Amino acid sequence: MNKIIKGLIGFSLRHPYVVFFVTALVVVAGAFSFYYTPVEAYPDVTNTEVVIITQWSGRSAEEVERFISVPIETEMNSISHxxxxxxxxxxxxxxxxxxxxxxxxxFNARMEAAQKLANVNLPDGVDPEVQPPTGPTGEIYRFTLTSKTKSATELKTLEDWVIEKNLKAVPGVGDVVSFGGRVRTFEVAVTPPLLTKYGLTALDVYTALQ
Structure with missing residues (x-):
């Protein structure tokens, strides 16, 4: 060990310009790293994750697990990595x-998950969604809407068309997921004699409404 130290000291004394050059190079590299290394309040050190959220209104947790979660998990078992x-x-x-x-x-993980999700056989009207990527903080806020004067349908409409749009406009918000309430619907009753009179079918009315 003493020979190595003496050798380094001797080399430094014999080649001062080389030592100066190496020192300057280290200083420049350190300054470059200091100014260009990204700094985050919450560094993302977690593994890649894909989150799939599916809503099935009015169904119990047991039904959701049996008809939604189990089929999706079975399909996702073969996903790479x-x-x-x-x-x-x-x-x-x-x-x-x-x-x-x-x-x-x-990106590849999310694409493969979306492709496999399309192969899952789920109940009619059920549309699972692959959630946008989020930071290490993940879910940061939950809230509920309650009112003594507004119905569940009115609260759901307020959430979907006012609150959710404003929250998504906030910088840094990846997505807003809501569940519960009743979605506002419109019912159209057709009169068969009038359909015959104008030469229309129920399918024509359905297509026009879409």
Whole structure:
């Protein structure tokens, strides 16, 4: 060890310009790293994750698990570089998280999950959604809407068309997921004699309304 130290000291004394050049190079590299290294309040050190949320209004947690979560999990078991699949089933809501190996590309993972999701056989009217990528903080806020004067349908309309749009406009918000309430619907009653009179069918009316 003493010979190595003496050798380094001797080399430094014999070649001062080389030592000066190496020192300057280290200083420049350090300054470059200091100014260009990204700094985040909450660094994302987690593995790549894909979250699939499915709503099935009015169904119990047991029904959601049996008809929604289990078929999706079965299909996702063959996805590449998967390490674990976790699911949470609530009243009318299925929450599935797929965790991938470290270093897995987020875009490719989401694309493969979306492709496999299209192959899952689910009940009519059920549309699962692959959630946008979020930061390490993940879900940061939950709220409920209650009113003594407004109905569940009015609250749902307020959430979908006012509150959700304003929240999505906030910088940094990845997505807003809502469930519960009643979606406002319109019913159209056709009169068969009038359809015959104008040479129309029920399908023509349906197409026009779309």
């Amino acid at each position: 998967k390490t674990v699949i976790r699911s949470i089933n609530l009243f009318g809501l299925s929450f599935i998280k797929i965790v991938f190996e470290d270093g897995t590309d987020n």
